[in-house]
Amino acid sequence: MLDRPAHIDDETPETFTGNRALDHEEPLLFEIGRTDATGVDVEEPPQFAARLGGLERKDRIGLPGLSEPEAMRHYVRLSRKNYSIDAGLYPLGSCTMKHNPRANEKLARLEGFADLHPLQPMSSVQGALELMETLAHWLLTLTNMQAIALSPKAGAHGELCGMMAIKSAVAARGEGATRNVVLIPQSAHGTNPATAALLGFSVRVVPGADDGTVRAAAVQEALGPDVAALMLTNPNTCGLFEREIVEIAEAVHEAGAYFYCDGANFNAIAGVARPGDFGVDAMHINLHKTFSTPHGGGGPGAGPVVLSERLAPFAPVPFLRRNGETLALVEHAEGTQSFGRMTAFHGQMGMFVRALAYLLAHGGDGVAQASKDAVLSANYVRASLRDVMTQPFGDRLCMHEVLFDDAWLKGTGVSTLDFAKAMIDEGYHPMTIYFPLVAHGAMLIEPTESESKASLDLFIATLRDLAKRAKEGDAKRFTQAPRFAPRRRVDETLAARKPVLRWCAESPSL
Amino acid sequence: MRYLPLSDADRKTMLATIGVDRIEDLYADAPASTLLKEPLDLPRHKSEFEVERIFSRLSARNTAAGRVPFFIGAGAYRHHVPASVDHLIQRSEFLTSYTPYQPEISQGTLQTLFEFQTQVALLTGMDVANASMYDGSTATAEAVLMAHRLTKRRKALVSGGLHPHYAEVVQTISRLAEDETIVMTPDVLGDEDIVAKIDETVSCVVVQTPDFFGNLRDLTTIAEACHRHGALLVAVFTEAVSLGLLTPPGAMGADIVVGEGQSIGNALNFGGPYVGLFATRHDYVRQMPGRLAGESVDADGRRSFVLTLSTREQHIRRDKATSNICTNSGLCALAFTIHLTLLGEAGLTRLAKLNHANAVALAEMLERVPNVDVLNNSFFNEFTLRVKGDAATLVERMAAKGVLAGVPVSRLLPKAGLDDLLLVASSETSTQEDRAAFVTALEGSL
Numbered sequence: 001m002l003d004r005p006a007h008i009d010d011e012t013p014e015t016f017t018g019n020r021a022l023d024h025e026e027p028l029l030f031e032i033g034r035t036d037a038t039g040v041d042v043e044e045p046p047q048f049a050a051r052l053g054g055l056e057r058k059d060r061i062g063l064p065g066l067s068e069p070e071a072m073r074h075y076v077r078l079s080r081k082n083y084s085i086d087a088g089l090y091p092l093g094s095c096t097m098k099h100n101p102r103a104n105e106k107l108a109r110l111e112g113f114a115d116l117h118p119l120q121p122m123s124s125v126q127g128a129l130e131l132m133e134t135l136a137h138w139l140l141t142l143t144n145m146q147a148i149a150l151s152p153k154a155g156a157h158g159e160l161c162g163m164m165a166i167k168s169a170v171a172a173r174g175e176g177a178t179r180n181v182v183l184i185p186q187s188a189h190g191t192n193p194a195t196a197a198l199l200g201f202s203v204r205v206v207p208g209a210d211d212g213t214v215r216a217a218a219v220q221e222a223l224g225p226d227v228a229a230l231m232l233t234n235p236n237t238c239g240l241f242e243r244e245i246v247e248i249a250e251a252v253h254e255a256g257a258y259f260y261c262d263g264a265n266f267n268a269i270a271g272v273a274r275p276g277d278f279g280v281d282a283m284h285i286n287l288h289k290t291f292s293t294p295h296g297g298g299g300p301g302a303g304p305v306v307l308s309e310r311l312a313p314f315a316p317v318p319f320l321r322r323n324g325e326t327l328a329l330v331e332h333a334e335g336t337q338s339f340g341r342m343t344a345f346h347g348q349m350g351m352f353v354r355a356l357a358y359l360l361a362h363g364g365d366g367v368a369q370a371s372k373d374a375v376l377s378a379n380y381v382r383a384s385l386r387d388v389m390t391q392p393f394g395d396r397l398c399m400h401e402v403l404f405d406d407a408w409l410k411g412t413g414v415s416t417l418d419f420a421k422a423m424i425d426e427g428y429h430p431m432t433i434y435f436p437l438v439a440h441g442a443m444l445i446e447p448t449e450s451e452s453k454a455s456l457d458l459f460i461a462t463l464r465d466l467a468k469r470a471k472e473g474d475a476k477r478f479t480q481a482p483r484f485a486p487r488r489r490v491d492e493t494l495a496a497r498k499p500v501l502r503w504c505a506e507s508p509s510l
Numbered sequence: 511m512r513y514l515p516l517s518d519a520d521r522k523t524m525l526a527t528i529g530v531d532r533i534e535d536l537y538a539d540a541p542a543s544t545l546l547k548e549p550l551d552l553p554r555h556k557s558e559f560e561v562e563r564i565f566s567r568l569s570a571r572n573t574a575a576g577r578v579p580f581f582i583g584a585g586a587y588r589h590h591v592p593a594s595v596d597h598l599i600q601r602s603e604f605l606t607s608y609t610p611y612q613p614e615i616s617q618g619t620l621q622t623l624f625e626f627q628t629q630v631a632l633l634t635g636m637d638v639a640n641a642s643m644y645d646g647s648t649a650t651a652e653a654v655l656m657a658h659r660l661t662k663r664r665k666a667l668v669s670g671g672l673h674p675h676y677a678e679v680v681q682t683i684s685r686l687a688e689d690e691t692i693v694m695t696p697d698v699l700g701d702e703d704i705v706a707k708i709d710e711t712v713s714c715v716v717v718q719t720p721d722f723f724g725n726l727r728d729l730t731t732i733a734e735a736c737h738r739h740g741a742l743l744v745a746v747f748t749e750a751v752s753l754g755l756l757t758p759p760g761a762m763g764a765d766i767v768v769g770e771g772q773s774i775g776n777a778l779n780f781g782g783p784y785v786g787l788f789a790t791r792h793d794y795v796r797q798m799p800g801r802l803a804g805e806s807v808d809a810d811g812r813r814s815f816v817l818t819l820s821t822r823e824q825h826i827r828r829d830k831a832t833s834n835i836c837t838n839s840g841l842c843a844l845a846f847t848i849h850l851t852l853l854g855e856a857g858l859t860r861l862a863k864l865n866h867a868n869a870v871a872l873a874e875m876l877e878r879v880p881n882v883d884v885l886n887n888s889f890f891n892e893f894t895l896r897v898k899g900d901a902a903t904l905v906e907r908m909a910a911k912g913v914l915a916g917v918p919v920s921r922l923l924p925k926a927g928l929d930d931l932l933l934v935a936s937s938e939t940s941t942q943e944d945r946a947a948f949v950t951a952l953e954g955s956l
Binding site for chain 1: 525528546577586592599605633678810824848871914
């Protein structure tokens with residue numbers, strides 16, 4: 001008889017393997033791989049005289065390998081321990097988990113895009129450059145802005161780009177030494193203050209009003225000759241349209257500052273309203289959110305930045321230039337006001353293909369409809385839950401996401417976290433929790449436009465049922481959750497206190 | 511519109527539940543002046559077939575690398591990626607999941623990130639690695655910022671052998687963050703004296719190996735000089751496959767190792783998405799930027815993985831965070847991990863040797879061509895040629911003959927007076943016939 005596999009200890013219940021039918025326990029690669037195993041047929045190199053200058057490796061690397069069938073099984077089994085948008089509703093507020101069309105994957109893999117080197121002669125990449133030009137046209141039209149930087153590699157990288165343009169513009173005016181403050185509302189994404197600080201700005205917080213929005217008066221109060229920019233998200237992270245956006249932009253401009261808009265929530269208004277029309281100077285567009293390139297377990301994203309006329313001269317290299325029939329990339333900043341380069345090559349081409357394919361499939365008409373449906377779905381969820389859950393800023397129209405807080409859980413012994421974990425047992429990915437920070441025990445739900453009404457109805461019914469159970473005192477269902485996930489609640493404190501960040505031969509586990 | 515499941519009847523019912531008449535009424539908070547009155551001047555929606563036709567036409571206007579004898583490197587490398595890698599990363603559960611904020615239902619992503627971190631640490635010879643950065647260039651800039659935080663100094667010394675685009679990325683962020691960066695003049699032969707420039711004001715020295723011109727560098731002396739002056743050594747690589755054959759930076763005393771992981775598991779993609787690798791010593795973990803997956807246990811005591819040390823991150827620390835990074839390169843890191851799992855040590859070592867063998871074979875052929883010199887004493891799979899005349903013109907002439915010959919150094923360093931230099935790379939994907947075609951085209955174009 002075989003011994004039980006080493007990774008199964010005595011605590012593991014019932015089955016010999018520790019598996020439960022389709023739910024397999026999967027060891028680490030380092031526990032099942034062998035340094036002499038390989039799943040790739042690489043030709044044996046001929047005899048030759050190496051020219052490595054004496055710098056060849058002396059020691060073994062210690063990297064295990066797997067044959068192709070073993071590797072396939074290892075990663076398929078691991079994949080099944082993940083929730084995904086293809087498997088169910090993913091209501092993460094501010095993250096925008098919508099359907100990822102597979103047509104886009106197919107197109108991004110065409111050899112003319114995927115098998116293209118960034119430094120090929122320009123004459124050999126005209127189709128790729130035309131694609132970038134077309135995408136730029138769509139994004140500029142949707143935003144009514146004057147220039148675009150395609151190269152930023154994620155939303156936060158786009159923020160950095162926009163703020164670099166602003167810092168350069170301030171410096172060009174000779175005010176680099178004096179304008180060193182950035183205004184940021186309390187409810188902002190964490191990336192905003194981090195971005196501002198990275199560039200040496202100090203952050204001044206703008207308080208929010210009782211209704212969850214930012215008042216022009218509050219901005220006015222915080223403005224001064226030391227302010228370089230305001231960073232504001234619209235629609236904001238409470239799921240609300242900033243009603244005084246026009247007045248805010250005017251106040252910012254009047255004070256000689258720039259208006260940076262965090263474009264994370266552009267999917268609520270694309271095709272319906274244009275940021276350029278409310279006075280935005282710079283805004284990043286999360287292609288992975290708004291135009292649905294897959295999130296891939298945390299990336300890659302893409303964060304092109306649109307710029308107003310005032311900031312356009314400072315855009316980073318490379319940028320496109322058309323000369324009649326041919327396109328070229330301007331790759332050097334010399335002789336321009338460009339702030340320079342922020343990544344080695346031209347940005348996330350693979351994401352450009354997917355985003356443009358998504359845009360062409362939707363058309364201008366479909367983009368507007370998608371935004372409206374996203375807003376409709378969020379309001380439908382709000383209207384269907386408002387009698388059982390509480391909203392921090394009262395019951396009012398929301399944009400593409402709806403914010404609840406934990407006031408309604410008071411006295412139940414159930415926290416926002418417990419409630420979220422109970423959703424897992426019901427087969428849902430939890431909503432965004434504890435963000436934005438301005439709401440106590442926040443629960444931010446973003447259903448997106450790609451959910452059917454039946455899907456929304458089941459989600460709503462599930463949340464209503466959970467809410468009822470919480471209020472009826474069934475706290476154990478929540479504090480013990482999840483019971484049916486691949487893992488019960490994970491000890492995050494232990495992980496942070498005694499960090500184990502890699503596998504080691506000497507100490508294979510905790 | 512095939513991506514939108516709601517019917518008009520659904521919309522009507524939902525609006526009734528909400529208590530408004532039209533979807534447009536939901537935008538009541540937006541000032542009327544900001545709402546579009548007319549549809550934008552953009553094309554109407556298209557069928558999947560129509561979209562495919564547009565893209566296949568655009569694709570056909572490009573010369574795909576695999577169609578021609580191909581020798582371009584300079585920071586992005588063409589390797590064969592096994593079909594199973596692309597199949598696995600297209601599994602819905604990997605492709606369409608989000609950042610693993612809920613560890614109980616994200617163990618697939620978290621365990622693969624833990625495997626990725628371990629593989630990167632082993633390859634680079636370092637203690638720990640993060641769960642990926644955007645690419646090698648941004649990872650290099652983040653390494654410099656991290657060195658500033660650790661040493662409380664704000665001056666970076668950058669080797670003239672660093673990829674010029676990487677140096678520009680570092681310089682851009684330094685200038686705007688009001689730090690100082692000194693970039694040495696282009697170091698074609700890999701013989702600059704960077705040690706002489708290190709003093710007590712320098713936070714870090716940034717050196718690449720194999721360097722931009724292909725030279726291999728022994729970092730030991732530089733590391734010693736750095737440490738003598740309280741500075742850190744940031745070692746950079748742009749070709750991860752080279753680590754299969756070369757002494758890793760960790761064994762030469764590097765404090766932070768950063769590089770580009772594209773060449774394992776990821777296509778060229780015209781420059782992105784790529785995957786940045788970032789590794790360092792245990793002591794510096796809390797200043798490391800970006801995401802980390804760590805091991806823990808669940809309520810039943812079973813081994814589990816979770817994103818950890820997030821108290822360094824922007825969503826907790828706001829303006830005191832170690833970086834502003836939120837999204838990283840999760841899926842590209844997964845592709846890297848799967849490809850490296852398939853290779854294993856045995857496969858990677860052989861692949862690296864084959865790359866070197868092909869490059870040596872090409873160099874030997876080129877050394878026999880009149881008016882062409884190979885400048886490097888040592889190299890991995892890329893080296894620098896000095897040619898007679900202008901390398902950029904030569905590359906265009908060879909492209910016209912159907913050979914993508916390499917990168918003229920002047921494309922990246924236009925003002926350096928290096929117009930006669932050509933970078934040439936040869937991976938396992940170039941054959942004996944490709945090399946012969948290269949030499950023929952070169953001889954016919956000089």
